[in-house]
Amino acid sequence: MPIRTARPQKGRWWGALVALPVALLLTSAAPAASAGFALAGGSGETGLRFEAPGTFVMYNADEGAKAENGGFVLPVAVVPGNTGPARNIKVVVDASGLAGVARVGKGSGNNCTGGGWMWTCQYGTLDNDGESMPPFTLHGVDGVRPGDSGTVTYTASADNTASVTGTTRMIVGGPTLYGPEGPGKMTGVEPGKPVSLTPRFSNLSRFSTQRGIALRITAQGGLVLTARHRNCSYNPAFTDAWCTFPAKAAPRTAYRTSSPLTFTAAPGELTGTLDYSWSSDPQRPAGLTVRGTGAPLTLTRTPEGGIHDATGTVTVVETTVQADYAALTGTVRGRVGDTVSVTLGVRGLGPGRPAGEKGRFEVVPPEGTTVTSIPYTFEDTDGKWACARPRKPGGAFVCDLDSDVLWPGDDGTTSVVFRFRIDRQVPGAHGTVRTYSPYDRTPGNDTARIPLEASPAPPYRSVVRPAVLIPAVLAAVAVAAAGVTHRRRRRAVAVRGNSADGERTGS
Numbered sequence: 265m266p267i268r269t270a271r272p273q274k275g276r277w278w279g280a281l282v283a284l285p286v287a288l289l290l291t292s293a294a295p296a297a298s299a300g301f302a303l304a305g306g307s308g309e310t311g312l313r314f315e316a317p318g319t320f321v322m323y324n325a326d327e328g329a330k331a332e333n334g335g336f337v338l339p340v341a342v343v344p345g346n347t348g349p350a351r352n353i354k355v356v357v358d359a360s361g362l363a364g365v366a367r368v369g370k371g372s373g374n375n376c377t378g379g380g381w382m383w384t385c386q387y388g389t390l391d392n393d394g395e396s397m398p399p400f401t402l403h404g405v406d407g408v409r410p411g412d413s414g415t416v417t418y419t420a421s422a423d424n425t426a427s428v429t430g431t432t433r434m435i436v437g438g439p440t441l442y443g444p445e446g447p448g449k450m451t452g453v454e455p456g457k458p459v460s461l462t463p464r465f466s467n468l469s470r471f472s473t474q475r476g477i478a479l480r481i482t483a484q485g486g487l488v489l490t491a492r493h494r495n496c497s498y499n500p501a502f503t504d505a506w507c508t509f510p511a512k513a514a515p516r517t518a519y520r521t522s523s524p525l526t527f528t529a530a531p532g533e534l535t536g537t538l539d540y541s542w543s544s545d546p547q548r549p550a551g552l553t554v555r556g557t558g559a560p561l562t563l564t565r566t567p568e569g570g571i572h573d574a575t576g577t578v579t580v581v582e583t584t585v586q587a588d589y590a591a592l593t594g595t596v597r598g599r600v601g602d603t604v605s606v607t608l609g610v611r612g613l614g615p616g617r618p619a620g621e622k623g624r625f626e627v628v629p630p631e632g633t634t635v636t637s638i639p640y641t642f643e644d645t646d647g648k649w650a651c652a653r654p655r656k657p658g659g660a661f662v663c664d665l666d667s668d669v670l671w672p673g674d675d676g677t678t679s680v681v682f683r684f685r686i687d688r689q690v691p692g693a694h695g696t697v698r699t700y701s702p703y704d705r706t707p708g709n710d711t712a713r714i715p716l717e718a719s720p721a722p723p724y725r726s727v728v729r730p731a732v733l734i735p736a737v738l739a740a741v742a743v744a745a746a747g748v749t750h751r752r753r754r755r756a757v758a759v760r761g762n763s764a765d766g767e768r769t770g771s
Contacts, residue, residue, distance in 0.1 A: 310342065310343075310348045310349065310350050310422075310424055310425045311342065311343035311350075311425060312340060312341070312342065312343065312350055312353065312420050312422060312425055312428050313340075313341055313342075313343055313428060314338065314339065314340060314341075314418070314420065314428065314430040315339040315340075315341055315394065316338050316339060316418070316430050316432055317336075317432050318432060318433065319432065319433045319434075319435060320336055320432055320433070320434050320435065321435050321436075321437040321545050322336075322365075322366050322402045322404070322434050322435065322436060322437070323366075323402065323404045323436065323437060324436075324437045324438065324439060324440040324469075324544070325408055325409055325410045325412075325436050325437065325438060325439060325469070325471055326439045326440050326468075326469035326470070326471060327404050327440065328404050328405065328406040328407070328408070329403070329404050329405055329406045330404065331402075331403065331404030332401060332402070332403055332404070333401070333402045334371055334372050334398055334401040334402070335398070336398060336399070336400075336402060336432075336434075337396045337397060337398045337399075338355060338357070338385070338396065338397060338398075338399055338418055339394055339395070339396040340353060340355060340387055340390070340394055340395055340396075340420050341390070341393070341394030341395075342390050342391065342392055342393065342394065344392070348424070349389050349390060349391045350389065350390050350422040350424065350425050351389045351422055351423040351424050352386075352388070352389060352422055352423045353386075353387035353388060353389065353390060353395075353420060353421070353422045354384060354385070354386055354387065354420070354421055354422070355384070355385045355387060355397075355399070355418055355419065355420045355421075356382070356383075356384050356418065356419050356421075357378075357382070357383045357384070357385070357399040357400070357416065357417075357418045358381060358382060358416070358417045358418070359381045359382075359383070359399075359400065359416050360381035360382075361414040361415035361416060361417065361434075362381070362402075362414040362415075362416065362434055363381075363414065364405070364412075364414070365405065365408055365412045365413060365414045365434070365436055366402050366403065366404060366405060366414065366434065366436075367402075367403040367404075367405060368381065368383070368400040368401065368402060368403070369400060369401050369403060370400065370401065371397075371398040371399060371400045371401050372398055372401070373385070373397050373398050375387070375397055376397060376398070376399050376400065378400075383399045383400050385397045385399050387420075399418070402434075404436075408436045409436065409471065410436060410437060410438040410439065410471050410474055410475075410544070411435065411436065411474065412435075412436040413433055413434060413435045413436065414433075414434050415431050415432070415433055415434065416431065416432050416434055417429065417430075417431050418430055418431075418432075435545075437544060437545045438471060438473050438474060438475055438544030438545055439467050439468075439469035439471040439472070439473060439513075439515075439544050440467075440468075440469065440544075441465045441466070441467055441473075441477070441513070441542035441543065441544055442465060442466050442467075442468060442542075443463070443464065443465050443540070443541065443542060443577035444464060444577055448577065448578070448579040448580070449579065449580045449581075449582070450579060450580070450581045450582065451582045452582070452583075452584055453529050453581050453582065453583045453584065454529075454583065454584050455528070455529045455530060455531045455532070455533060455583055455584070455585060456528055456529070456531065457528065458490055458526045458527070458528055459526065459527055459528065459529075459581070460524035460525065460526050461524055461525050461526075461527070461538060461579060462520050462521055462523075462524040462525070463479060463481070463520065463521050463525065463540045463542075463577070464518065464519065464520040464521075464566065465513075465518065465519055465520075465542040466517065466518035466519075467513040467514070467515060467516065467517055467518075467544075468516060469515060469516075470515050470516075471515060472512050472513060472514050472515055473511075473512050473513040473544040474512065475544065475545055475546060476508060476509060476510050476511070476512070476544075476546050477508070477509040477511065477513060477542060477543070477544060477546065477563070478506060478507065478508050478509070478542070478543045478544075478545075478546035478547075479505075479506070479507040479508075479509070479521070479540060479541075479542055479561075480504075480505070480506050480540060480541050480542075480543070480549070481504070481505045481506075481507070481525060481538070481539070481540045482503065482504050482538075482539045482540070483502075483503045483504070483527055483536065483537075483538050483539075484503070484536055484537045484538075484539070485533055485535055485536025485537055485581070485619070486529055486530035486532075486533030486536050487503070487527050487528070487529055487530075487533075487536040487537070487538060487581060488501070488502050488503060488527060488528055488530065489502045489503065489505055489525065489526070489527050490502075490526045490527055490528055491523075491524075491525055491526045491527075491556075491558065491561075492556035492557055492558045493507060493556045493558050493559065493560055493561040494555065494556045494557055494558060494559070494560050495507055495508055495509070495556070495560040495561055496508075496555075496556045496561060497548060497552040497553070497554065497555055497556070498552055498554040498555075498556065499551055499552055499553070499554065500553070500554055502554070504551070504552060505552070506548055506549055506552050507561050508546050508548075509561075509562070509563050511562075511563050513544070513563075517565060518565070518566050518567060519563045519564060519565055519566060520563070520564055520566050521561050521562070521563060521564070522561065522562040522563065522564045523559075523561065523562075525538075525540075529581065529583045531585075532585060532614075532615055532616055532617075533583055533585060533616065534582070534583060534585050534586075534587060534616040534617075534618055534619070534703050535580065535581060535582050535583065535619070535620060536580075536581045536583075537578055537579065537580055537581065538578070538579045538581060539577070539578045539579075540577055541577070583616075585615060585616040585703075586615070586616060586703055586704060586705040586706065587612065587614065587615075587616040587617060587618050587701055587703040587704060588612075588613040588614065588704055588705070588706045588709070589610045589611070589612060589613070589623065589625075589699040589701045589704045589709075589710065590610065590611045590613055590699070590709040590710075590712075591610060591611075591625065591697045591698060591699050591709065591710060591711055591712035592607070592608060592609040592610055592611050592677065592679055592697070592712070593608060593697050593712035593713065593714050594606040594607055594608060594714065595714070595715045595716075595717055596630055596633055596684045596686065596695075596714060596715070596716045596717065596718075597717040597718075598686050598717075598718065598719070599686065599718070599719045599720065599721050599722065600686050600687070600688055600689060600718055600719070600720060600721040601685075601686065601721045602685070602686050603636055603683055603684065603685045603686075604683070604684055604686065605681050605682070605683055605684075606681070606682050606684060606714070607679050607680070607681050607682075608625075608627055608679065608680065608681075608682055608697050608714070609625060609663070609677065609678050609679030609680055609697075610623075610625050610665070610677070610678050610679075610699045611675075611676065611677045612672060612675075612676025612677065612678070613676070613706075613709075614676065616703060617676065618701070618702075618703055621666065621702055622665035622666050622701065623665050623699065623700045623701030623702060623703075623704070624662055624663055624664050624665055624666075624699075624700050625663050625665070625678075625697060625698065625699045625700070626660040626661065626662050626663070626696075626697070626698050626700070627651070627660060627661045627663070627682065627695065627696070627697050627714070628658075628659070628660045628661075628695045628696045628697075628698075628714075629661075629682075629684065629695045629714070630684075630690070630693045630694050630695040630714055630715070630716035631690045631693040631695075631716070632686065632687055632688045632689065632690035632693050632716055632718060633684045633685060633686055633687060633693075633695070633716060634684070634685045634687055635653075635661060635682055635683065635684060635685075636683045636684070636685050637649065637683045638650040638651050638661065638663075638680055638681070638682055638683070639681060639683065640669045640670075640680065642668060642669045647669065650663065650667075650669050650670065650680045651663035651664075651680065652664070660698075661682075663680060665678055665701075686716070686718050688718070689718040689719075689720065690716060690718070693715075693716040693718075694713040694714055694715045694716060695713070695714035695716070696711055696712070696713060696714060697711070697712050697714060698710060698711045698712075699711075
């Protein structure tokens with residue numbers, strides 16, 4: 265049965281680990297219903313059930329009143345096989361059992377209202393699926409110890425089905441275990457060759473880890489875990505692992521694994537990440553079904569050494585694989601006054617293909633030309649400039665390969681059309697197209713010339729071009745104006761002459 269899950273809320277991964285769905289804790293409010301769900305009027309047409317966590321770790325004891333966790337959700341589902349929907353479902357949550365170990369406040373969802381310890385969530389009508397909502401946000405209190413707990417009770421009801429009730433035990437977790445501050449980085453990793461990493465943590469609190477310790481490791485970007493320790497569980501792809509240690513970490517101490525984790529990078533991969541985090545409340549995540557068979561991984565006490573800033577540690581891995589980019593160029597060819605199109609860009613020669621930062625290419629136009637546009641079409645929107653224009657004359661146009669408007673083809677080539685206007689002939693003039701990539705280790709083909717081959721403008725163009733046409737038009741206007749003035753003067757003289765002759769005749 266599918267369950268629609270609300271957007272993950274702020275919280276720690278260990279909170280999700282212990283939130284294992286159970287239905288055995290549920291009790292029906294109607295005698296006709298079996299444990300964990302209720303049927304409408306005993307007819308078997310509609311029934312509800314909770315798929316809520318049996319236990320949930322609220323926060324770490326050392327966090328106290330600073331703790332905040334919005335990750336507790338209540339999934340409600342229709343019992344499989346029912347023929348009708350459950351209408352107008354409402355869930356009432358009683359959190360009064362948390363007094364002294366937690367406080368509750370408004371959650372991130374808009375369908376839950378209330379105050380104090382009582383909250384009500386409206387789930388609407390459900391057919392054969394489910395809905396999950398966060399009833400409230402949990403806040404810590406000072407003075408608690410690891411293992412302190414309380415109980416939350418919740419009851420679901422609908423217009424056409426009997427009520428069903430469930431409970432969750434809410435626990436204060438052990439101390440926070442911190443890893444090294446800041447992301448680490450490994451460079452020069454050869455694909456297929458084992459690489460080692462030693463996880464570390466510190467317990468800066470006044471509490472010891474009474475329930476043991478867990479280490480979670482996640483490899484991404486073609487990295488594969490190769491050490492298969494017997495106290496670790498893995499996913500079938502060996503990219504995710506969870507290791508447990510029975511040892512108790514004393515207050516204000518630091519530890520590392522007795523032997524390093526080993527992993528390899530897959531062929532053709534440029535980068536990957538190895539992420540690990542520690543927990544003092546071990547609960548195995550789902551999906552890690554493969555048990556290791558090698559020697560167990562153990563812990564060794566070490567100096568604290570600056571391990572105090574992060575609950576998760578990410579190591580970025582860069583391999584020796586390169587993504588070679590070659591500049592893709594063309595010739596600006598035409599007559600003076602022409603505007604011509606030239607395709608410029610980069611050709612990806614591999615062998616790697618960047619998945620993250622791809623780099624850029626820059627174009628400096630040849631002397632004697634002007635870039636009038638770099639047109640593109642993106643999501644049915646026509647654009648004039650696919651690349652950033654230079655701030656100063658003579659600068660470079662910058663084309664970001666991570667831009668939404670630039671997409672590589674199947675052959676790894678990313679190109680765009682530049683529109684050049686040829687303003688004048690400049691013998692030997694050329695521009696440049698230059699590529700930049702953090703994974704390109706072959707600089708010899710990063711730059712290429714953009715030659716200018718300009719022919720003289722045709723005769724008619726020299727007449728109509730502004731430098732010639734405007735003075736000619738002004739001269740013609742001046743001549744015409746002079747002619748009009750001359751004719752007016754002649755007419756005026758003629759009129760005066762006729763008037764004089766009439767006066768003499770009359771006298």
